[in-house]
Amino acid sequence: MSLSRRSFLAGAVAAPALAALAGCAGTVVQPGDLSRLRMMVPASPGGGWDTTARTLQRVIQQAGVARNVQVFNVEGAGGTIGLGQLAREDDDALLMMMGLVMVGAVDTNDSSTRLSDVTPIAQLIGETELIVVPAESPYDDLAAFVEAWAADPRGTPIAGGSAGGTDQILAGLLAQAAGIDPVQVNYIPYSGGGESLAALLGNQVAAGISGTADYGEQVTSGTLKGLAVSTAERSGQVPDVPTIVESGFDVEVTNWRGLMARPGMSDDARDDLIALVQDAHDSDEWAEALENNGWLDTFQTGDEYGDFLAEEETRVRQILTEIGLIP
Incomplete structure (x- = not known):
């Protein structure tokens, strides 16, 4: 066991005088005590952030990195309600799951x-986006769909997640690459992959964009047709579906997810959280989770992750401006 991990478990042998404090949610009994950890998911249960958080919760506990991890949900506004709550917290043993969707939601x-x-604490994973059409659709590849889309953008509705999120960003980038005015894209946001899936199965929309976890099973079964995946390499979940680049359009998007903590924390407190997440990442249990979920390992921490976030904010703001979502 590493020295850093021993410090996380120190709370298990804390003095009796501190026991009452330990029972209070969100209270850190002593500096460096992360034996009791909270993790906020700023979205509804069952979505990508929630799945990632609960997977990390299980790994942390199974690998012995921390004794107890509580996951809770704070829904609304693309995660920005939870972000605002995090900014008011004073608990060093609190992490918030987030991702590319939140970068756009801050502005929209x-x-x-x-x-x-x-x-910023750590970027954890990346997930492939999947572009699909209903099984009855006349389009068998992305080029054919884009040709029809370019002829009538308004009459070609595309389903996806929340406005300004990863799905709409991908739609906007693909429109640009195809010479379509992104402002003309008829993007219909849904609160989750389940709702957009229902719209696709009901032939209410021409196409859909979501994570491979949302649509992959339907593509494999033939209920939907997969046109393209958004990452540089094909997805192991839908290996027969080509990438957008293979399909002739110079677009790559990875729907990444990461962790943030409260503002104003000490360097030591931040380093303790980073070390905890590093220990979880390095475990066999996490490697298995990556494989089982088809996630890309995009792990980076601390200042490196902070620099990445700043670059993403600039990039996403430019895209959202070009597709007319922000002035």
Whole structure:
């Protein structure tokens, strides 16, 4: 066991005088005590952030990195309600799951709290986006769909997740690559992959964009047709579906997810959280989770992750401006 991990488990042998404090949610009994950890999911249960958080919760506990991890949900506004709550916290044993969706939501929801107001801990994973059409669709590949889309953007509705999120960003980038005015794209946002899937199965939309976890099983079974995946390499979940680049369009998008912590924490407190997440990442249990979920290992921590976030904010803001979502 590493020295850092021993410090996380120190709370298990804390003095009796501190026991009452330990029973209070969110209270850190002593500096460096991460034996009791909370993890906020700023979205509804069952989605990608929630799945990733609960997988990490299980890994942390199974691998012995921390004794107890509580996951809770704070829904709304693309995660910015949870982001605002995190900015008011004073608990060093609290992590918040987030991802690319939140980068766009900060601007589209005109959030008073920015990502720069909280503390970056680690980027965890990347997930492939999948472009699909209903099984009855006349389009068998992305080029054929894009040709029809370019002829009538308004009459070709595309389903996806929340406005300004990864799915709409991908739709906007693909439109640009195809010479379609992104402002003309008829993008219909749904609160989750289940709702957009229902719209596709009901032939209410021409196409859909979501993570491979949402649509992959239907593509494999033939209920939907997979046109393209968004990452540089094909997805192991749908290996027969080509990439967007293979299909002739220079677009790559990875739907990444990561962790943030409260603002104003000490360097030691931040380093303790980073070390905890590093220990979880390095475990056999996490390697198995990556394989089982088809996730890409995009792990980076601390300042490196902070620099990445700043670059993503600039990139996403430019895209959202070009597709007319923000001025």
